[in-house]
Amino acid sequence: MPVKVLAFAGSPRRQGNSETLLDWVLEEMRREPDVEVEKVVLVDANVNPCRGCNACETLNRCVQRDGMDYLHDRIIDADVIILASPIYCMGICSQAKALIDRFQVFRSRKYVLKLPIVPPERKGKRLGIFLSTAGQNWDYVFDGAIPSVKCFFHVIEVKDKDIHYLMVNGVDEKGAILDHPTAQHDAERLAREVIAGIKARLAG
Amino acid sequence: MVSVLGISGSPHRHGNTETLLDAFLEGSKNAGASVEKVVLKEIDYVPCRGCNACHKTGECIVQDDAPPLFDRIFSVDCIAVASPIYSMGITAELKGLIDRAQYIWARKFVLKTLYFTNEHIRNHKGIFISTAGLSWDNVFDAAFPAITAFFNTLGFEYYDNIIANNMDLYNGIRGHPAALKEAFEKGQQVIRVIEDLKERSGRH
Numbered sequence: 473m474p475v476k477v478l479a480f481a482g483s484p485r486r487q488g489n490s491e492t493l494l495d496w497v498l499e500e501m502r503r504e505p506d507v508e509v510e511k512v513v514l515v516d517a518n519v520n521p522c523r524g525c526n527a528c529e530t531l532n533r534c535v536q537r538d539g540m541d542y543l544h545d546r547i548i549d550a551d552v553i554i555l556a557s558p559i560y561c562m563g564i565c566s567q568a569k570a571l572i573d574r575f576q577v578f579r580s581r582k583y584v585l586k587l588p589i590v591p592p593e594r595k596g597k598r599l600g601i602f603l604s605t606a607g608q609n610w611d612y613v614f615d616g617a618i619p620s621v622k623c624f625f626h627v628i629e630v631k632d633k634d635i636h637y638l639m640v641n642g643v644d645e646k647g648a649i650l651d652h653p654t655a656q657h658d659a660e661r662l663a664r665e666v667i668a669g670i671k672a673r674l675a676g
Numbered sequence: 677m678v679s680v681l682g683i684s685g686s687p688h689r690h691g692n693t694e695t696l697l698d699a700f701l702e703g704s705k706n707a708g709a710s711v712e713k714v715v716l717k718e719i720d721y722v723p724c725r726g727c728n729a730c731h732k733t734g735e736c737i738v739q740d741d742a743p744p745l746f747d748r749i750f751s752v753d754c755i756a757v758a759s760p761i762y763s764m765g766i767t768a769e770l771k772g773l774i775d776r777a778q779y780i781w782a783r784k785f786v787l788k789t790l791y792f793t794n795e796h797i798r799n800h801k802g803i804f805i806s807t808a809g810l811s812w813d814n815v816f817d818a819a820f821p822a823i824t825a826f827f828n829t830l831g832f833e834y835y836d837n838i839i840a841n842n843m844d845l846y847n848g849i850r851g852h853p854a855a856l857k858e859a860f861e862k863g864q865q866v867i868r869v870i871e872d873l874k875e876r877s878g879r880h
Contacts, residue, residue, distance in 0.1 A: 483726060484723065484724065484725045484726045485725070485726035485727065485728075488726065521687060521767065521768035521769055521772075522687065522762060522767075522768070523687045523688070524686060524687045524688035524691065524760065524762070524767075525688065558726065560724060560726070560771075560774075560775045560778070561771075561774045561775055561777070561778075561822050561825040561826060561829075562821035562822045562824065562825040563765060563766070563771060563774075563818070563821060563822040564765075564771075565723070565724070565726070565771070565775060566723040566724070566768045566769075566771035566772035566774075566775050567723055567768075569762075569763075569765060569766075569767070569768040569771050570768035572762075572763045572765075573762045573763055573767065573768055575763065576762070576763070579763075612821075615818070615821060616765070616818045616819075616820070616821035616822055617818070618818070619764035619765065619814075619817065619818035620763045620764045620765040620818060622764070623763035623764050624763065645728075646728075
């Protein structure tokens with residue numbers, strides 16, 4: 473069975489810095505044998521924000537019919553889930569936040585209905601990656617994003633210690649990341665590490 | 677007369693957060709302020725596209741309900757920005773509006789056509805109102821950076837928080853022992869503070 477990678481490009485700006493960072497990771501992953509990569513561009517994915525109706529706490533599914541219908545099973549089936557988002561106004565962009573909030577259906581399944589998210593044999597065999605870029609150079613510029621990212625991964629059975637982060641600050645204008653001294657190298661190394669890591673888990 | 681604009685960022689009408697906002701606005705009205713409320717889910721705007729066109733023009737190219745809302749924000753003395761905590765952050769609706777303030781930010785920091793004096797900032801108060809289901813003390817922490825950025829961009833002093841966690845335990849805001857009373861009183865107090873500041877500014 474190939475390793476399944478599902479990646480979300482959260483930025484509304486196509487081919488900008490966070491999507492470039494994601495593409496570096498995905499290109500490197502595609503070079504590895506037995507890896508299937510699917511990239512979802514959120515602005516084209518028709519994922520509406522959560523309505524806060526809490527119906528999923530009883531229905532075990534969302535009442536909204538949109539792009540999440542397509543994504544739901546893929547999120548469960550993936551071995552590696554990647555979220556990429558730029559930092560806007562000290563937080564993830566609203567498109568990425570909408571996706572995170574729609575994971576409420578998994579949160580309800582896990583914590584309210586106490587049903588499994590993945591079959592027992594796949595528990596502990598999922599890895600997550602959060603990729604982010606920010607225009608500001610402040611080292612705390614990612615702090616507001618991380619707690620929501622952790623929620624995103626926890627509710628789909630990716631443990632805290634299994635979330636990998638690559639966050640690059642000081643890249644603002646489109647293409648700025650191309651001039652970054654280490655970003656591409658770091659992205660490619662991370663891709664190899666995560667693929668090696670998930671293959672070891674799946675074999676074990 | 678002091679004017680207050682409440683901005684409700686919850687997709688859930690008349691839920692815990694909007695009820696807490698309403699208590700604040702009632703207090704302000706009781707203290708003699710003119711009060712208005714905007715419910716974000718009832719108006720029509722899209723999230724920021726990250727196109728950065730505003731960095732050249734100082735205007736947003738997206739013509740929807742967001743720029744007129746920013747005009748309204750600039751016409752009042754106090755804004756009360758309300759959002760529940762979803763997945764450890766503010767809602768996608770509120771983040772969508774905050775990200776749209778980029779053109780104001782561009783006027784200040786890129787084009788340098790907009791400047792708020794310290795006196796202006798002191799006389800304009802921003803209040804963050806929020807509720808969360810979880811009991812964790814840190815449940816609001818990831819919301820603060822984006823709210824801080826929003827108030828800074830708009831020239832409002834980040835004056836206070838009215839926040840209540842543990843809604844799941846209290847069975848909603850009406851079951852909370854102190855929150856609604858606190859919101860009403862803070863709504864009264866901030867009006868007196870602004871009146872006093874305006875009077876002092878007028879004397880110079």
